[in-house]
Amino acid sequence: MDCELGEYDIEYKPRAAIKAQALTDFLIEMIQPMEKExxxxxxxxxxxxxxxxxxxxxxxxxxxxxxxxxxxxxxxxxxxxxxxxxxxxxxxxxxxxxxxxxxxxxxxxxxxxxxxxxxxxxxxxxxxxxxxxxxxxxxxxxxxxxxxxxxxxxxxxxxxxxxxxxxxxxxxxxxxxxLLLSIDEEIPSIQKSAWMIPIIEYIIHEKLPEDRAQAAKIRKQAPRYGIPRRLISDNGRQFQGKKITSWWQEMKSIQSFTSVAYPQANGQSEVTNRIIVQALKARLYGKDKNWVEELSSILWAYRTTPRSSTQETPYSLVYGSEAVLPVEIGQSSIRIESYPSNNDQSRAIELDLVEEKRDQAAIRVEAYRSRVMKSYNKRVWPRNFQVGDLVMKKIAGR
Structure with a gap:
């Protein structure tokens, strides 16, 4: 089959400018409004x-x-x-x-x-x-x-x-x-028990009863229900500085440091810190960056573990009763089942007896110290000296 090719002229012209109205019409036609997500x-x-x-x-x-x-x-x-x-x-x-x-x-x-x-x-x-x-x-x-x-x-x-x-x-x-259903508009108000009224009056209005013994008792109980008026810490740098000082002033609390004349106070703080650090190391397994996430559980374990010196937990010495563990809520224990229904009255009795529990704990601490001292003295060889006996005196070099 034969094919014949013809000649066609191609003419090139420059493109004319698009009018503004034509461009606007194109945008309106092509761009659809976006639906909301x-x-x-x-x-x-x-x-x-x-x-x-x-x-x-x-x-x-x-x-x-x-x-x-x-x-x-x-x-x-x-x-x-x-x-x-x-x-x-x-x-x-x-x-x-x-x-x-x-x-x-x-x-x-x-x-x-x-x-x-x-x-x-x-x-x-x-x-x-x-x-x-x-x-x-x-x-x-x-x-x-x-x-x-x-x-x-x-x-x-x-x-x-x-x-x-x-x-x-x-x-x-x-x-x-x-705590409540969404349709329950009326939230039951907390009834103030008789033992709470003097403490609230002291925290808010600084009012104390005329009886000195009762006033002293309220002063001891008040820090457990509000911001402490005084916090005693060791002389560490983390407790000093302009920021923490201004924060204590905003909280209207007094910051006190333990005196060097009583090193046993510093020793107590250091022992507590050492126990917390050791527990953190045991939980972290070398991942030191996650210590903040584990700190709350370590503090909870420390506060709910009985001390060998007092035979009581720090939690019970502060609040008068043992803490309820989360597992006891899901799986009921004998203590939860036998707990009286009248919680306010039971708490009032426990708070009245907390001072007695602290006194008993102090007695146990003294007995524990005497036992430790007796155990330490067993390893000491006593030697008696008379007046006039010659002894070796060692002078330390400067």
Missing amino acids: VWRVFVNGASNLSGCGVGVVLIAPSEEKIKLALRIDSRVTNNEAKYEAVLAGLQAAQEVGASRVIIYSGSQLITQQIKGMYEANNEKMLKYLGLITARAASLTDWIIEQIPREENAEADTLAKVAASMSDISTREVLCFTQ
């Missing part, structure tokens, strides 16, 4: 014999996850726990600054009641619906959807862990505790 929130609540727990998983538009576990120290039903989960999810979304939110819950009853498809006849459910409407008012747009339980596994696991008070080893989960 949508946050997905998966929630679930669980209520069992161990307690009530709420699990929340927030997923950002960038697919980053924020996990929350909330324990509620109150008796609730399973439906109330799921309502608390929705409220916690809304509050968490507000805290991260989300404006458009989709909440996913596994409860058909809760989702349909919030949508208005099911009628809520219970008074508590009506309160929850009103509180959810009020809390979601700050959001631009939000909806709630029901999903199968398999798709809500993460939030379900967090809720069960929070309800059972199990330890959460990972730091990816933020743990919180809520």
Whole structure:
């Protein structure tokens, strides 16, 4: 097949300038308004014999996850726990600054009641619906959807862990505790017991009773319930300086240093510091940078461990009773089960007897010192000298 080529002229012309209005029309036509970012929130609540727990998983538009576990120290039903989960999810979304939110819950009853498809006849459910409407008012747009339980596994696991008070080893989960239900607007006020009134009057108004013995007792008890008026420390440089001095002045407290004439006071501080440092070294295994994270647990162990000299823990000598360990809350012990229900009266009795406990501890300390001295003196060979005996005198060189 034959092919014939023809000649075509190509003419080049410079491009004309684009008019401003044409460029504006192009931008309006091509650039679409960006939709606001949508946050997905998966929630679930669980209520069992161990307690009530709420699990929340927030997923950002960038697919980053924020996990929350909330324990509620109150008796609730399973439906109330799921309502608390929705409220916690809304509050968490507000805290991260989300404006458009989709909440996913596994409860058909809760989702349909919030949508208005099911009628809520219970008074508590009506309160929850009103509180959810009020809390979601700050959001631009939000909806709630029901999903199968398999798709809500993460939030379900967090809720069960929070309800059972199990330890959460990972730091990816933020743990919180809520004392009351969200619908309980009236928070019970703390009743002032008779033994608290004089102490409060002394801390706030510096008023003391006329009885000298009672006034002295209140002076000793007051530092346990407020900022100490005087703090005694050794002569270390960490306790000196302009910043710490100005801080003590702001706290209206007096800073005192132990005198060199009484070296045993400095020795007590150094012994305590040495014990804390040794415990930190045992926990860190060479990773010295993480000492701040381990310090709280070391101090807790030191304060709740009985001393051999006093046979009491430092915690009990300050507060009059032993500390309740976290494990005793999740797994009830004999001490917790036999503890009287009237806590205020029991605490008042313990505070009245704390001075007697301290006196007994002081007696044990003296007995411990005498035992140590007797044990030390067993290794000493006594030698008796008479007046006129010749002894060797050694003069130290300068």
